[in-house]
Amino acid sequence: MALTSVKTAAPGKARLNYPKTILTGFGFLGTTVAWTIYDPYITKILDRLLSASPVVAAWSERLAGSSLLERFIASQGESAFAAGRFTLVPLFIGIIMTFDNIFGVVFQPLFGKLSDGCHSRWGKRRPFIFFGAPISALLFVLIPLMSTLPALMVTIILFVFVMSLWRAPVVALMPDLTPPELRSEGNAVINLMGGVGGALAMAAGTVVTVIHLAITGMTKESPGYDEFSTFPAVFAVGAALMLVGMLVLLFFVKEKDSRLLSADLLAARDDAARKAAEKEARLAEKAERKSLKLSKAERGSLFAMLGGLFFLFCSVNAVTTFFSLFAQEILHKDTAQATLLMMVLTAGSMLAAIPAGLLGKKIGRKKTIVLGFVCFLGAFAVFFGVFLALCASQDLGVSSYVSLNSADPGHPAILKILSTLDILILPVIFIAGVSNMLITVNTLPLVLEIGGLKKVGTFTGYYYTATFSAQVASPIAYGFFRMFSGTYLSLFYYAPVALLISLILILFVRHGEAIPQEVIREAEEAAG
Numbered sequence: 001m002a003l004t005s006v007k008t009a010a011p012g013k014a015r016l017n018y019p020k021t022i023l024t025g026f027g028f029l030g031t032t033v034a035w036t037i038y039d040p041y042i043t044k045i046l047d048r049l050l051s052a053s054p055v056v057a058a059w060s061e062r063l064a065g066s067s068l069l070e071r072f073i074a075s076q077g078e079s080a081f082a083a084g085r086f087t088l089v090p091l092f093i094g095i096i097m098t099f100d101n102i103f104g105v106v107f108q109p110l111f112g113k114l115s116d117g118c119h120s121r122w123g124k125r126r127p128f129i130f131f132g133a134p135i136s137a138l139l140f141v142l143i144p145l146m147s148t149l150p151a152l153m154v155t156i157i158l159f160v161f162v163m164s165l166w167r168a169p170v171v172a173l174m175p176d177l178t179p180p181e182l183r184s185e186g187n188a189v190i191n192l193m194g195g196v197g198g199a200l201a202m203a204a205g206t207v208v209t210v211i212h213l214a215i216t217g218m219t220k221e222s223p224g225y226d227e228f229s230t231f232p233a234v235f236a237v238g239a240a241l242m243l244v245g246m247l248v249l250l251f252f253v254k255e256k257d258s259r260l261l262s263a264d265l266l267a268a269r270d271d272a273a274r275k276a277a278e279k280e281a282r283l284a285e286k287a288e289r290k291s292l293k294l295s296k297a298e299r300g301s302l303f304a305m306l307g308g309l310f311f312l313f314c315s316v317n318a319v320t321t322f323f324s325l326f327a328q329e330i331l332h333k334d335t336a337q338a339t340l341l342m343m344v345l346t347a348g349s350m351l352a353a354i355p356a357g358l359l360g361k362k363i364g365r366k367k368t369i370v371l372g373f374v375c376f377l378g379a380f381a382v383f384f385g386v387f388l389a390l391c392a393s394q395d396l397g398v399s400s401y402v403s404l405n406s407a408d409p410g411h412p413a414i415l416k417i418l419s420t421l422d423i424l425i426l427p428v429i430f431i432a433g434v435s436n437m438l439i440t441v442n443t444l445p446l447v448l449e450i451g452g453l454k455k456v457g458t459f460t461g462y463y464y465t466a467t468f469s470a471q472v473a474s475p476i477a478y479g480f481f482r483m484f485s486g487t488y489l490s491l492f493y494y495a496p497v498a499l500l501i502s503l504i505l506i507l508f509v510r511h512g513e514a515i516p517q518e519v520i521r522e523a524e525e526a527a528g
Contacts, residue, residue: 016178016185023252024177024186025193027129027170030245032197034140034163035100037204037238041231042143042156043093048228049149050089051082060088075482076475077325094475096153100160104468107161112168112461116454123255124457125169125176132166133246137239144231172460175448176255181514183445184365188357191441195350197241204237205230294450301511302450306466308506309443313470315498316436318478318491320345326488330402331421332409341429348433349440356441364513365442365449366506372438373503379431380496386424387492390417402487446512474498 050056063069064086073080078090111128118124139159146152171190178186212230213219220227294302324338333341360368391401394413405414444463451459481494 014179014182016182016189018189020253021174021178021186021189022193023248024174025190026245026248027133027173028190028245029193029197029200030133030242030249031163031167031170032194033201033204033238033241033245034136036198036201037234038100038140038143039097041205041234043097044228045144045152045231046093046096047089049152050092051087053149056088056092060086063088071483072479075479077322096156098472098475099156100163101468101471103160103164104167105465105472107164108168108464108468109458109461111165112172112457112459112464113455115169115172115457119259121257121259124258125173126250126253126255128166128169129173129246130250132162133242136162136166137242137246140239140242141232141236144228144235168457168460168464170249171444171464172457173249173253173255175445175456175460177253179514180445180449180453181361183448183514184360184368184442185354185357187444188353188355188437188441191437192350192353195346195353197245198346200241201238204241205234208233208237298450298511301509302447302462304505304508305443305447305450305512306462308502308509309447309463309466310470311498311502311505312439312443313467314474314477315495315502317471317474318498319432319495321475322478322482322488322491326491329488330405331425332418341425344426344429345433345436348430349437352434352437353441356438359438360442360445361514365446366509366513368442369439369446369506370503372435372442373499373506375431375438376435377496377499377503379428379435380492380499383421383424383428384492384496387417387421390420398489402489445514446509449512449514 069088069091070080070086073090076090076094078094080086080090082089115124115128118127120127122130136159139155139162142155143152143159146155174186174190175183208230209220209227212233218225320342323342324333324335327333327338327341328335356368356372359371388398391397394417396404396413396417401414401417404411408414444460447463448456448459451462478491478494482488482490485493
């Protein structure tokens with residue numbers, strides 16, 4: 001019998017089965033572990049191999065003196081020079097780090113759609129997970145073992161491709177097993193499991209390093225210590241956690257048999273008759289799915305929603321990517337302090353996950369999303385408004401603050417402003433995390449509701465096309481914005497404007513609210 005994420009409550013109502021939804025979330029936990037480890041570690045691996053590449057050195061020498069390239073690399077928070085010479089290494093790292101998002105844009109809609117039409121005794125989504133997760137784990141283990149740049153690039157490309165193969169199906173599994181009116185609540189649990197995966201991944205590096213130092217008797221300051229010696233173990237731990245997530249999902253979460261012919265008919269027919277019957281049923285199902293076209297109004301809502309998601313993730317990605325640089329330049333925080341501040345954002349998001357799902361169920365998804373936008377924009381407005389007021393109290397404007405902060409960071413006026421901002425930044429970041437979760441938890445269910453029950457995988461792919469496109473475009477777009485603004489304070493122009501555009505687009509969404517199951521049953525009974 002298929003596992004569902006529903007419990008019967010009062011007559012005519014259903015409530016989410018949290019234990020079973022948590023088990024479903026182990027798949028998303030596994031993918032989050034991989035990406036959380038991948039991003040910071042792969043940049044260091046690439047830096048070492050690219051810096052030793054004669055091809056990169058030759059191109060760097062050829063393009064030395066390009067002021068535009070130098071300014072763009074600097075806008076990404078990197079130095080265009082190493083050992084006194086111009087280098088393209090940071091630029092190449094940035095390009096390679098977009099591969100996972102580019103592959104997501106190209107392949108996730110395809111594999112989401114393919115999973116909608118998958119027919120097996122194990123269901124629609126689980127075959128993709130069963131095939132993709134072990135291969136992803138193996139490739140993940142191999143990444144830090146690649147000693148040459150070509151071998152590393154092949155491994156990275158294969159890894160991001162296979163990950164894109166099963167991401168949409170694993171995310172589509174929760175909506176498959178959850179009634180529409182409970183999907184916001186279910187998506188909250190899935191996001192919470194992703195947060196747990198991220199925390200486990202961040203802890204993995206620390207734990208591995210501590211064990212390594214204890215075994216070798218070294219410290220990080222020891223002459224022979226090389227942090228790269230811990231990388232294979234960190235990636236192995238990540239791969240193990242990915243496999244654990246996959247195994248929990250496959251053993252404890254069962255899908256319905258999605259074969260088009262019943263087991264009895266499959267057993268009774270001879271091969272030729274069975275194949276003919278299966279082909280006929282497959283063609284009929286494909287024709288039915290093709291006939292389920294969206295109305296003009298539904299297409300308008302879908303495009304508005306996807307556009308809203310694009311600009312939302314442009315805003316959020318810019319903040320998360322460049323916050324440490326903003327904190328360093330404007331707030332005088334080092335990387336460790338900036339990371340702690342971002343953990344406040346994560347804490348706000350995780351604490352708000354379940355309430356965000358419940359609120360989406362109670363007052364509606366769109367209203368909850370709009371509330372999240374209002375709070376998000378309010379957090380930006382409060383921080384920037386207080387900042388402007390503090391500057392005015394010291395007879396400074398934004399440009400004069402930036403100039404003075406750069407020339408004399410210990411100036412009494414600067415320190416007086418920072419003493420207030422240090423207090424204000426914590427609640428502002430926490431509110432931003434809560435606001436982000438109010439939005440994020442309810443957007444995927446809204447998109448899926450527009451698509452309908454038979455296209456969950458396809459519309460999950462559309463969702464990731466919009467969000468991953470933003471994550472490709474935003475670092476480049478903000479990089480140019482930062483080049484011409486000259487300061488990371490420009491985040492407070494770029495991010496709120498992107499948020500406002502997103503909100504305006506989402507206000508045009510007219511579809512996507514869940515229709516309660518009891519209403520559907522009553523309509524079916526009345527029609528029948």
